[in-house]
Amino acid sequence: MLSKARIKLIHSLALKKKRSELTLFVVEGKKQVAELLTSNLEITCLVATQQWVDEYNHQISNHIELITVSEDELKKVSQQQAPQQVLAVVKMPEPDTNTLQSALKNEFVLMLDGIQDPGNLGTIIRIADWYGITHIVCSHDCVDVFNPKTIQATMGSFMRISVWYDNLQTLLNEVETPVYGAVMNGTSLYQTQIEKQGILIIGNEGKGISDSIMPFITHHLTIPLVGQAESLNAGIATAIICDARARALSN
């Protein structure tokens, strides 16, 4: 049975302000919550139907508060049109700054400059996870990674990828690896070798990469246009460039 206070708490986590204040966020759906149970993330509370509880009971630690509800009750707290058996309230992980510094030196890192759409951010996290890119840095004006739509769109990948919010300019000032930027009039992607280590900057859906970030780009990449579309979605552009890098590294 869900108390009114609990319903209010879960609803409030739809807002970024409340999420930051309580350092909690919501994960929904059978598949994502099943993955959560085996992850390092701390679940503070599970709201689930009897059907789910019967199936996952043996996997639920005693430390987790479990509230069994009817499907109608679940609907009351869910943000999904068709809730899938379970909702988890999860503690936000605390990022370790040292990992980021090391990743910026030794790995391939995505930097997102003003990505606004929660679905796009979620898709980009899923793409990073496909291509083995484990660090993403978002500018402060990007949408929140703990937005329920973002979490949903990651399809579980948010558990494997570290997402940071930071000042991109400050970080780029220190970077010594190649800095790739997806732009409209750069060099063809097909003529550029993307290195194993480096940074890929993806700009805002409408405005692209900000003027203040442009000077840091060492390789201006353009996905050659064959037809007539005006642009590609930010997630699609990210995927194509990450795939080009994976292709080059596979040789």
Add this chain to the structure above:
Amino acid sequence: MLSKARIKLIHSLALKKKRSELTLFVVEGKKQVAELLTSNLEITCLVATQQWVDEYNHQISNHIELITVSEDELKKVSQQQAPQQVLAVVKMPEPDTNTLQSALKNEFVLMLDGIQDPGNLGTIIRIADWYGITHIVCSHDCVDVFNPKTIQATMGSFMRISVWYDNLQTLLNEVETPVYGAVMNGTSLYQTQIEKQGILIIGNEGKGISDSIMPFITHHLTIPLVGQAESLNAGIATAIICDARARALSN
């Protein structure tokens, strides 16, 4: 001023049944409607704010009924959270079967097998338009191309791409060009040369390509996984494969 009957009509076009019955659909937003005005599609009615009318007045043919409304009135008929000045009711184009037959022989055609998400279909249309692929065939159980969310996600590309609904098996029976399918355990995309002419089959978001379609595939393509994500979104997979073809053709 919008009559009650008109409001009812526009609302009803959110439903596929009504759209098919009336052979009408809705296009929203300043940018898409501006493109519509210069396209061959027949606009039956424009619902627009005074601001939009002032800007586009000289481009509106006398044959089009124009209803000037307040922003609040526009909100009443719009499906958008933040309507952008204008909404058009548009006549569905009549597809020409001869074009499809010729495209299946001489061009590169996308076949979508059970794509359910309207946003995914819209994104795939936009990707096709980027890569100069002008024909898409959908299985009968795909989402409707005239779904408002699909139209919105195409970002105008629906005006340049012909989308057909047909029995994929029947069509594939006649095809003589290579048939590529995006699958989980096929040959690496990086080891396959995608030809200029052919068919690319993209399966349902959850279930992939149907068993009845599988035997027609001559080239089983897999985008190599580097990290740990379980799958890639259907739109992302389409984009990566279309890009691989464009890359090969650019050499």
